Amino acid sequence: MIPVGFDYARPDSVDAALALIAEHGEDATILAGGHSLLPVMKLRLAAPELVIDIGRLTELNYIRVDGDDVAIGAGSRHREVEVSEVLATEVPLLPAVARTVGDPQVRHRGTIGGSLAHADPASDLPAAVLALNGMVVLRSPRGERSVPITQFYTGVFSTVKEPDELIVEIRVPRAGAQLSQGWAFEKFTRRANDWAIVGVAVVDGRVGLVNMGSTPLRASATEAALADGASIEDAAALADQATDPPADTAATPQYRRHLAKVLTRRALQTASGG
Amino acid sequence: MSTRAKVEITVNGRPTSADVEPRLLLVHYLRDTVGLKATNIGCDTTSCGACTVLLDGESVKSCTVLAVQADQQSVTTLEGLAELSPGGEPHPMVRAFRAEHGLQCGFCTPGMVLAAVSLLAEHPDPTERDVREGLEGNLCRCTGYHNIVRAVLSAAGKDPDAEQRREAESDAARIAPAFSTGEAGA
Amino acid sequence: MSILGTRVVRTEDPVFLTRGATYTDDLTDERLTGALHLTLVRSPLAHARITAIDVEAARQAPGVVAVYTGADLGLDPVVLFPGANKGMKRPWLATEKVRFVGEPVAAVLTEELYQGPDAAELVEIDYDPLPAVIDLRAAATDEVLLFEDVGTNTAAGHGVDDEPAADLFDGCEVVVGHEIVNQRLAAAPLETRAAAAVWGSDGRVTVFCSNQNAQGARDEIARWLGLDRDRVHVILPDVGGGFGAKIGADPEFALVAHLAKLSDRPVRWSESRSENMTGMLQGRAQRQTITIGGGRDGRVKAYRLDILADAGAYPRLGAFLPQFTRMMAPGTYDIERLDTRARVVVTNTTSIGAYRGAGRPEATAAIERAMDLFAAEIGMDPAEVRKCNVIAPDKFPFTSKGGVEYDSGEYAKAIDKALEAAGYAQLRAEQAARRERGDAKLLGLGVSSYVEITGGGAYAENASVEVHPDGTVTVLTGTSPHGQGHATAWAMLASEHLGVPIEKITVRHGDTDLIPRGSGTMGSRSLQTGGVAVYQAAGELVELAKQRAAELLEANVDDLEVDKERAAIVVRGAPGAKSVTFAQLAEQERLQVDTVWDGQKPSFPFGAHVAVVEVDRETGKVTVERLVAVDDAGPVLNPLLFDGQRHGGIAQGISQALLEEVVYDSEGQPLTATFADYGFPSAAELPSFDLVDMQTPTPINPLGYKGVGEAGTIGSTPAVQSAVVDALAHLGVRHIDMPTTPLRVWEAIQTAAKGAE
Structure with a gap:
């Protein structure tokens, strides 16, 4: 099946992406790995006018210890979560969950930010981050805010994320030996x-x-x-x-x-x- | 409607480029724009894996990647697999699929072979169970997977008979511990 | 040394594994240059009147060349399957009413592939919904009719007018019965349906399509379109699996041909998986009532099978297949009294056709369930009950109460081999130990004994063998491989006579101009008909070559023989004497033989499977731990191909038992119309299979071959279903319908627990 036609932009920074989102509002959709969005677009259940591809933004692609947390860039692919040595040591639940998402091909493309944003209650990673008492970091031209994941979800496929906001980071408490x-x-x-x-x-x-x-x-x-x-x-x-x-x-x-x-x-x- | 976008994608080591609709799926770019027809489309829900190709060396389902997403990247299809192999010989995975009869109608085969290549790149020393789970994203209706699993084990340099026996024995030990192969003769 | 019976890797594979096969949608044939793309607008409702169709907006969409409704076609609705009620005609594009979700209503032709769905969305169709009938028993009441003018939903009846034998179970100490479901399945070949058509200036149409029988597809397309069959040329490119659902043409193929005529352009069509899951023929779909009676000594005396079968909305081959089920109803057992009947009804669902096994898995599943119920009732081991009822080896040929003559078989031996390979006695002991301990993981053992009919559709097949002056050989066959490996297998059969290495033998098939006669590949018929025909043709070619060589070599024909090393005719016992190669003979005069082999009978492969499953008592999840298969289809031509057929069949059989079912809601909306929803298994859900060899030749052909294409499916399904029920037998569970999903298993455990309270 073939998606409805759309315009495509691949901004070279998060700020540029945010500016595009702000400009186009609900006509625009964010594409990261595409493994939540493209299937629904192919079935023509979604037909955005503009697709903003953030899949190449290296500034969203990191997994690192940050104080008492591990900070995970929203663009981290499931495979990267699966094999992350930082996570294996500090938050071993997440690699174990990531390993069960979809199949290897899906894990090579899908991102943790995309999975959390899609808000499918049948999805594994949101429940794992929920059990971890994680935080979702949202950025917009208005600034950045952190929302506890316990307050993030409002219903099937819906969250407190505003239309001009982008998930940029997921923070989970370091656990490891503790x-x-x-x-x-x-x-x-x-x-x-x-x-x-x-x-x-x-x-x-x-x-x-x-x-x-x-x-x-x-x-x-x-x-x-x-x-x-x-x-x-x-x-x-x-x-x-x-x-x-x-x-x-x-x-x-x-x-x-x-x-x-x-x-x-x-x-x-x-x-x-x- | 949508504006067109220019893409440049290295396919099987050769540069390709075209002005495409942003909605063009990578699989259609490969099949219709570049003209490489080995990559097949078996479903529309990212389920079957028939369209699996390597994108920068990793297996992906090319029905769920836009051609524009692969811009400036490198794609390997079945046709290009020979080029990954020294001396242009058939790739070890290709040889193993033939030797073990890992294909029948051939439709899932290009995707299955590339998924298997990617699997061994990540798990060079898999057990039978690893192979089965590692191929969970690729459906085959003909072979029952029996010989596909053997082919992948064989391409990993393992003896498929020994691996399948080991798996069967470990199952037997679990299913009927008192009667497993090791003790049955005692 | 003979090449027959040896493990030979496939000649098909080098191309398949480097450039990929060429399926219909891959064609770059120059005749298709400039082809338009067909997109079909399909009904979203299961049963509705069409009150208006507006195609104007679609006609204005970019790239649209034409949009057609049924009124534009100039074609009358057609009887697709003459063996069913002839009033149940299918329109090419629905005009007055739609009868299933997915029925084509409008056709859009566009210049480019991607323009099709854009334009199709603009076709506006107003529907007035009607009550849908999905349940077979509801359909049988005729309260909601699919075809009002026909006045009934019954598409066909098989034995329904026979008076049920009132005294069937007289003298039986024990009589048990159950209503069971052999669920609807999607064949789901990885390649969906595809076709392309182009008309020539000679007034002939060439149709490329994905199919199991070129000649049958040609005849159907010609009949449906009212064309002389000489005006239809069907070419089958490589075919990505069929499993019965690609037997003969589908109406879409003829529509593609017709639209190519109307638009005066080549037209191509390749459906999406979502379309395929409602548009392609589906299989099984029987509701069966089984009753079995016999003595406490284990002897079964009588068996009744009442079938209510689904035809889907428009009757196809599925309207006939319950007849196969009746024919094979008694299975491997010597049962005195048999009573069967089948009624086939239409419902607001996708049409039913053949799916691997096609009528026989339904028979085996029913009798094997009956045997288990009987065994449980009299407290005998299910394997023992089977062994004391199977037909003894000295009774062959055996005319069964199903009215067919079983050719050869050693049914008890097959059961014994399977039990031994599985370690049945030890597993029973382990099962008892687990029950004793109250383990969370229960062990279940299932045994099936099966016999099936192969080659039952067409007993004859043609073949042509020609040696060319360059020493290469061309074989033409009327069979139609789509994964079975005929190019390799038929080359082996020709090589056996000629000595020409198989790499030099090209096997061609699936082109009705090249091969006007043929019955295709279905019903596990190919080797015992087409293969034997090739073997015979090559043998006849040797005789022809000897006659020509006799003159050249100045020798008596009877003194000549084939030197296989050199692919030559030589004088027997005279080393160094003159000889002539087949190629040299072909240089002088065309060296070619056409022949027809007609075995005049079907064959009856048989076997026994043992399944070992673990059932998680808390969640109901079933894991198949072992599947041991004895499949006896006579001598084996190529064990590589033979075992490959068994593996694939076993996987599909396991999957019917555990995973797969096409589900509709009460309004006829399909709930399993994608691969995300339909339970097609991956490698991760299946074990490796234990295959045990056994070879009992059939007397009906000189090589003793029977068919193996469907054996695995027929044997494994009841073994696995039986194993699941067996795991829970001690809880009082006697039956769980397929697929035995975790939900159903868990519910069965809950129900049994309540019953025990």
Whole structure:
């Protein structure tokens, strides 16, 4: 299938990109790796007038320790997250999650910023960053602001990002050796490169859920129970509280609730070394 | 409507250029603008991998890359794989696919071969499981993947029989520990 | 030494692996220069009246040469498959009503490929929605009719008028039954459908298309367009998989030819995957009621199979295939009493045709489920029940209650070989141990015994073999390979007689001017018909060469033989005597033979599969750990190709059991119309397969060959489904419909747990 025609710009800096976004408003769309945008454009579900390609901006392509955080340029590809030595040491959950996104070809192109911006509740990385208590750094001609990921998502495919803003960085707390309760990622699919039917990212007693509602969610009841000293089994049994899982050909909401509990238990057990 | 854009893409070591619509997909650039027809289109959801090519050495699905995104970059298709091989001999992956009967109708083959080349570049010493998971982005309807997996193992310099036996034994040890190959004869 | 039976790598591959094959959409044939691109506007609704079509805006779009609706074509609706209700005609482009999502309504011709979808979006069609009928039982009530003037949704009936035998189960100690679904599947060859057509100044049309049978496609295109068949020339370029869904022409091919006529330009068309998933023929789609009866000693006495089959919106070959299911209903078993019938109904869905196995997997799945149910009811091991009911080897040829004569078989031996290779007894012990321990990962074992009919569509095939003066050989065949490797296999068969190395033998196929007669590749027919024909033709060519050589060498024909090393005729036992090569003979006079082989019968390959699965008791996820396959299709010509066919078939069979299903919602919207949604497996979901050899020749041809193209699919599906159910048997689960998705397995466990409370 073939996208509707559009104009194309490849600005040579973030500032130039922001100026274009400001100029064209909602007629323009940002293209980074293109693996969220181009599929919907090919199905003609999206038809922007201008595509602004930020995929080559090296200033968005870095993964480095920055104080108590690891700062990840929004243009970092899934493959780069997967093999990052900094992340392997400091935030090992993220490479483990990135490794399960799509397939190798998709991971060579797709970016972490694009994945977070697309706001698909079935996407893995948003739930992982949520479990990590990460921050999303947004920049616009008006300046830069950091939004905790817990406040970033507002619904299916929607976020608090303003039309003139661009995700430039994702910050996640350095964990590494400080992890008291470990980390794990459980992803349940029918086929290896399917979207998760349900996914669970666990880090340091926090639990992020994939595909259990209109946004990535935290299993707050589970987290609270763990903090109160509940057993893993008992805490995991609360994982579907305050979720609103979807129905589709792969799963009923009831089945997703069940999976969320089972996967949460397994992830917590793995994280605790058990 | 859209303005056109000039692209310059090195394809199989040779410079190519054209004025294209920005919406032109890389796969159509390769097939229709450059005229290299080995790269196939098997789906429209970035699922099947038939259109896989190497972009600056990494496997990508050329149905989900715009030609303008590949501007000033380098693309390798099946036709160019020979040029990666010393002396213009068939590429080791190509030889292995033939020797192991890793293709039938041939439609997934160009993409599968390039995905496999990229896989070995990243995992030079894969197990059978690594190969299976590493090819998750490429669909084949003919071979059941059995011989594709053997071909990739063989191209990695491994003995596919030994690798498949090892995988089977490790499965057996897991499925029926008391009766796995090692103990069955005891 | 004979080349037959040896492992020979394919002659097709060097091109396929360096330049790539040339599929229809790859053609740069000069006859297609300046071809227009066809984009079809397809119905978004499953059942609706068309109240208005406005194409004016589309006609004004850039690059548009023409836009056609059904009214512009001058073609009447046509009966696509004469074996079904003849009132159920398909329009070329729908004018009054649409009957499935994806039905073509308008055709847009553009100069460039990318202009097509832009213009197609501008075609405005007003629909008045009608209630859709998707469920087979609802369709059978005729409450919603697809063809009001026909007055029924029944497209065909097979044995439906026979009185059901009331006393079928008399004397049976145990009678069990179940309603089961053999779900709708998409063939999903990696190459979608494609066609290109150009008219010559001689009034003939050349149609390039992706297909499994050039001659059949030619005949259909001619019939549908009302042309003399001599005016249609069909050429098949390389074909990227078919699996039954590319047997014969599709209406789009004829439409491409017709539009090339109307527009006076060559026209080409290649569909997208989304179009393919609603437009291409799909397979299976049977709802079966099985009932089986017998004694507690394990002997089955009677079996009933009632089939309600889906034809889709416009009947095609799928309206006939349940007849194959009935024919093969008793499988490998010697059952005294059999009762089968099938009703085929139309629904607001994509048409049903052949998909790998085409009627036989449905038969095997049904009888194997029945055997499992019976075994569970009497508390006997399912492998044992099968062994005590299979037809004994001394009974062949065996006329089954399905009304066909099985040629040869050793069914119990195949089961034993599979059980032994799998380590069945040890696995049963491990299964028991896991159940005892309450493990989260349950082990399931499934055994299938199968026999199928191959070459059942057309028993005869033609072949031509010619040696050229340069020593090369050309073989012409009426078969139509699309991945099977006939270029290699037929060359081996010719080489066996001639001694010419296979690299010097070119096999040509799929061009109706070059090869006017042929029945194509389908139903696992090719080797036992087309291959044997090539072998016979090469043999006849040797005889012809000997007659000519006798004169030259001044020897008696009976004293001559072939020196395979030199591809020459020599005098037997006279080293150093005069000889003449085939090439030299060809220099003097054309050396060519045309022949027809007619085996007059189908053959019946058989085998047994054992599947070992692990079921995650908490999530319902199934992993296939092992698949052991004994597939006996007679002697093996080339083990490389033979095993390749088995691998592919097994993968598709496993996938039916676990993953794949075409799903519609109640309004007829397809929910699995892309590869993102349809459960097509990758390498990561499958294991390597354990193949066990067994070779029992058929008496119906001199080489003993049967067909193997569909065996893997037929054997593996019931083995895997059975293994999944077996893993949960101790919980009281007796059946789970395919595909046995995690959701369905989990729900079965929940239901069983509730039942146990």
